[in-house]
Amino acid sequence: MTNEEWQEVTRAQGLDFKTRDENAMNYVMATPEGRWFVGRLLDNCHLFSSMSEEHLAVNEGERRVGLIVRNNIMSMPNGMELFHQMEIEMAKVAEIHEIIRDDIHKKYEGGYLNE
DSSP: OOHHHHHHHHHHTTOOHHHHHHHHHHHHHTSHHHHHHHHHHHHHTTTTSOOOGGGHHHHHHHHHHHHHHHHHHHTSTTHHHHHHHHHHHHHHHHHHHHHHHHHHHHHTGGGSOOO
């Protein structure tokens, strides 16, 4: 569907793009799976990480997409709350991954299996 077709369908439903975007973002952010998806998307957009000089142009383009998504979330009435919930959930996953990495590192310290 083209952008013009989306606009026509949206107007026919008595909505504007801003309202439709808010409704869609609310739908996605309402579930842990949706917040996981958005969190991973923002990670992949390098929103929370520094960028190397050699990949600056590509990373900056990806980061711009992440900023747009984040701004769409923050513009929702409960966007700050949903964004914070997503951050908490992503931090829990990062903690679990860190524990797993530490266990693997201890198990194979020095390049050998230590049992």
